[in-house]
Amino acid sequence: MLAYTFRRLLTIIPTLLIASILIFSFMHLMPGDPAAVMLGTNATPEQVEKLRVQLGLDRPIYVQFATWLQEAFRGDLGDSIFFQSPVLSVIQNRAETSIFVATFSMLIILILGIPIGVISAVKYNTLLDQLTMGFAMLAASIPTFWLGLNLMILFSVNLDWLPSSGFPSVLESGNLNNLKYLILPCITLAAPNSALIIRLTRSSMLDVMKEEYVKTARAKGLKESIVILKHIFRNAIISIVSALGFTFIALLSGTVVTETVFSLPGVGRLVVQSVLRRDYPVIQGIIFVVVILYVFINLLTDLSYAFLDPRISYE
Numbered sequence: 001m002l003a004y005t006f007r008r009l010l011t012i013i014p015t016l017l018i019a020s021i022l023i024f025s026f027m028h029l030m031p032g033d034p035a036a037v038m039l040g041t042n043a044t045p046e047q048v049e050k051l052r053v054q055l056g057l058d059r060p061i062y063v064q065f066a067t068w069l070q071e072a073f074r075g076d077l078g079d080s081i082f083f084q085s086p087v088l089s090v091i092q093n094r095a096e097t098s099i100f101v102a103t104f105s106m107l108i109i110l111i112l113g114i115p116i117g118v119i120s121a122v123k124y125n126t127l128l129d130q131l132t133m134g135f136a137m138l139a140a141s142i143p144t145f146w147l148g149l150n151l152m153i154l155f156s157v158n159l160d161w162l163p164s165s166g167f168p169s170v171l172e173s174g175n176l177n178n179l180k181y182l183i184l185p186c187i188t189l190a191a192p193n194s195a196l197i198i199r200l201t202r203s204s205m206l207d208v209m210k211e212e213y214v215k216t217a218r219a220k221g222l223k224e225s226i227v228i229l230k231h232i233f234r235n236a237i238i239s240i241v242s243a244l245g246f247t248f249i250a251l252l253s254g255t256v257v258t259e260t261v262f263s264l265p266g267v268g269r270l271v272v273q274s275v276l277r278r279d280y281p282v283i284q285g286i287i288f289v290v291v292i293l294y295v296f297i298n299l300l301t302d303l304s305y306a307f308l309d310p311r312i313s314y315e
Contacts, residue, residue, distance in 0.1 A: 108194065113196070118201060
């Protein structure tokens with residue numbers, strides 16, 4: 001296990017290097033000039049060029065990349081062109097919202113997705129199974145912006161139970177009551193993702209149910225609950241864990257539509273705003289951080305397989 005982990009950690013270096021090259025290249029292929037965007041349409045060419053020199057945008061692209069890469073691997077992602085502050089600080093200011101939203105949405109997905117999927121598989125081809133699959137299809141097909149707006153109308157406007165938008169910082173205020181601002185966004189995000197986990201759990205368990213060792217376990221007279229949990233669910237969980245890992249990364253990296261609907265100060269909205277402002281350092285920094293998160297969460301997901309399934313051994 002340790003040798004495998006060490007080899008995987010070594011592969012992270014070339015992965016991040018290739019990712020950084022692609023990120024930097026694509027960012028500088030975007031049309032528009034950050035200096036011109038910052039100064040506005042009334043700026044003269046001389047003013048734009050002067051600002052480009054100040055920002056270092058007049059240097060060759062390979063020089064800019066080498067400088068950025070060297071600083072990035074030292075933990076410095078540069079300074080935001082728009083905010084005039086370190087990129088890590090800009091991301092950190094928006095990270096609280098994204099982390100809370102991703103974590104609570106994932107909890108809802110786990111609470112709903114896996115148990116309902118297990119029940120649907122156990123009650124295969126019954127009315128309950130058909131109703132469950134119908135719910136999953138409906139939840140997966142509903143646009144998140146439509147669901148978010150209707151939840152807002154119902155619970156915020158009509159019932160006045162929950163706030164409709166914004167998110168005051170919990171860490172700065174110390175007020176846990178502010179978490180109520182995230183209830184509707186988390187439900188909006190969890191609905192389609194729960195549907196995915198429900199269907200995946202069901203299909204994975206149905207595949208395992210066809211295996212001979214399941215028939216053997218039942219033939220030995222084991223309790224059905226033991227057969228389901230120990231022999232079926234345990235062997236079907238690998239694919240479910242993989243999907244949960246990718247889902248968490250997607251939630252953590254920011255969901256633009258939901259953050260826009262509920263006016264959340266998260267990473268997703270920051271990306272959109274930075275693209276419109278041509279704030280290259282912030283865009284590059286966010287994507288680079290997301291790549292790092294993806295690599296490490298993918299590693300943790302792979303390592304978890306050995307604990308979930310004794311047949312898997314990393315040597």
